[in-house]
Amino acid sequence: MSAKFPFTEKKDTRSGFGAGLLELGKKNPNVVALCADLTGSLKMDAFEKEFPDRFFQIGIAEANMMGIAAGLTIGGKIPFTGTFANFSTGRVYDQIRQSIAYSGKNVKICASHAGITLGEDGATHQILEDIGLMKMLPGMVVINPCDYNQTKAATLAIADYVGPVYLRFGRPSVPIFTPADQKFEIGKAIVMNEGKDVSIFATGHLVWKALMAVEELEAMGINAEVINIHTIKPLDNAAVLKSAMKTKCIVTAEEHQMNGGLGDSIAQLLSREYPTPIEMVAVKDSFGESGTPDQLMVKYGLDTSDIIKAVQKVIKRKMV
Amino acid sequence: MKKTDLVQTTKNIRKALLMMNHRSNASHSGSALSIVELLTVLYFKYLNVDPENPKDPKRDKFILSKGHASSGLYATLAERGFFDKSYLDRFYVDNGILPGHIDFEAAPGLESAAGSLGHGLSVGMGMAIAAKYQKLKSRVVVMISDGELNEGSIWEPLLLAPHLKLDNLTVIVDYNKIQSFGITNEVINLEPLNEKLKAFNWHVIEINGHDMKEIEQALNAKTSQPKIIIAHTIKGKGVSYMENKLEWHYRSPNKELLDQAYGEIDN
Structure with a gap:
């Protein structure tokens, strides 16, 4: 933990979903939940217990x-x-495409154990393509919150939004560094740290890793801006462009394939509107493997040190 | 509606769907012709639906999961008054109203997108669960094709619906014995289908899918389990050169063949 960016405790983001769902159950009688025999893993057991007639x-x-x-x-x-x-995306893509997205149905697809931090269970379960799959579907909202509190807030927020949503979260405990009482605004990027030399756009728990990079970069004389992109689609274009115009170079960070991920969305926007040098911290066209989450984050180039290297590289590419 | 009127309705639907497929050079005439009596009984004798109030929450719902037979459903909905018959001229054409496969928002009376096979039964189950949850008497009927039973995703709801005791759900299998490029039971043998479905705890009724009295009786049979009607049908029914002919899964009738079909249907 750093002095500049404290965190209260570590918790899994899936538990934020479970807590949010339980609260929704109490608040909104229209909310119902379905599970494919993973109630405990998804932390849906509290909702099931409290609202058995609304759980399937x-x-x-x-x-x-x-x-x-x-x-x-x-x-x-x-x-x-x-x-x-x-199993929320690749396995059922055609069902989502025809019966949910094309039909504009108000279904919330809530997905846990995303990415390599699923860990020891290995590559078969470590999907790194889900954001790309889902963001390509017309009308689908794609959300990847950064910690427990934000996942809970996002779970509450998507019930008020009418339309299909993909909500992605994970298995491991990660630092809680956003407020418990936050209001989650779909499609609204959050500036976590203002800076002038480089913009780091991060999503999911990589936002924390980006904040950890800030102080080391500070020591190197680099003033980094960190922006939390919890909603990958619709992307907050204005926030991305504003920061890019200020810093003139970009790093993206995510636990996903480079193809189809957040970096891909940002590069697409910038190439059209404001061409800017960009480096991407993401998985580079590879499947994962069995291992502990922390070790895999290092091995697959998704750690704080990888963000720092990417920043150093992209600053050199900056057009002066 | 009297029996003679029902027979006339089947003739109107057959001619309308053939005209649609002729005009737009569309395929799947055979797949639509095999279900005309089933659609007629559903929409004129069984389903509690109101063309004046197509979104009534208490309505019964019908899903044509074999979405490639859309011309049959569109023609039936137009005949029942859900939309103007001029909509049928805008089937399968540029900037049309009615797409080749079904978009549920395309016209009133359509309940679910369909085209990619093996989806409709799950969606129908969701509607049946919703009706139970809301304590509505609303019933759900889903029609699947025999070839569609090749899809693994059909067997997931076939396993679950009896477990949930969804007695407001009826499935109709259009068993016309021919799928895209082969005889159904040569592509994958479904038999013994009746026993398979019984073993899954469905209430199974086998009927002649062109006998409207049998269709009505089967639909009205009271059961405590979800019900599945195996409707033995003839692909291309009512048009001699199409009946039981594989090629009419994809062919579309030219003017001469259309006239011949009209003559046969009217006699």
Whole structure:
């Protein structure tokens, strides 16, 4: 922990989802939940216990779960589906595409265990393509919050938004550094640290790693701006352009493939509107592997030191 | 509606869908012709639906999961008064109203997107669960094709619906014995289908899918389990040169063949 950026404790973001869902259950009678036999892993057990008639155990049948969720919207209900990110996206892409996205159904696809930090279970479960898959679907909102508090706030916020949403979170405990009482605004980037030499756009728990880079960069005489992009789609274009125009060089950071991820979205925007040198901290066209989350983050080039290296590189490329 | 009127309705639907497929050079005439009696009984004798109030929450819902037979459903909905028959001229064409496969927002009376096979039964289950949850008497009918039973995703809801005791859900299998490029039971043998479905705890009824009395009886049969109607049908039913002919899954009738079909249907 640094002096500049304290955190209260570490907690898994999936528990933020579970807490948010339980609160929604109490607040909004239209919220119903479906799970494909992973209730404990998704932290949906509290909702199931409290609201058994609004919880549907679908079994290990994710395609069925997505279709049922689409059908369940018919009387104004707001279905939240829960399973791992891999089974929430790639496995059921056609169901989501036809019955949810194309049909504009108000389904919230909530996905845990995203990315390599799923850890020892290995590459079969470590989806690193889900953001790309989901952001390509017309009308789909894609959200990847950074910590427990933000995941809880996002869970509450998406119930008030009408339309399909993909909410991504993870398994490991990560620092809690955003406020418990935050209001989550879909599509609104958050400036975590103002700076003038480089903009670091990070998503998910990489926001914390970016903040950890700030002080080391400070010691090197680099004043870094860190922006939390919790909503990858719709992207906060204005916030990205504003920061790019100020710092004139960009680093993106995410636990996802470089292809199709946050960096890809930002590069697309900048190449059209304001061409700026950019470096991407992301997985480089590779599957993951079995290992502890921390070791994998280092091995796959997603750690604070990787963000620092990317900053040093992109600053050299800055057009002066 | 009287029996003679129902028969006339099937004729109107058959001619309308053939005209649509002829005009737009669209395929799947055979797949639509096999379900005309089923659609007629559903929309004129069974489903509690109101063309004046197509979104009534208490309505029954019908999902044509075999979305490639859309011309049959569109023609039936127009005949039932859900939308003007002029909509049918705008099927499968540039800037049209009615797409080849179904977009549920394209016209009133459509309940679910369909085209990619193996989705509709899950969506229908969601609607059936929603009706139970809201304590509505609303019933849900989903029609799937025999070829669609090749899709693994169909077997997920087939396993779950009886477990959830969804007695407001009915599935109709259009068992016309022919799929895209082959005889159904040569592509993948579904038999013994009745016993398979029974073993999954469905209430199974086998009928002649062109006998409207049998269709009505089967739909009205009271059961405590979800119900599945295996409707034995003839692909291309009502048009001699199409009946049981594989090529009419994809071919579309030219003017001469259309006239011949009209003549056969009217006689």
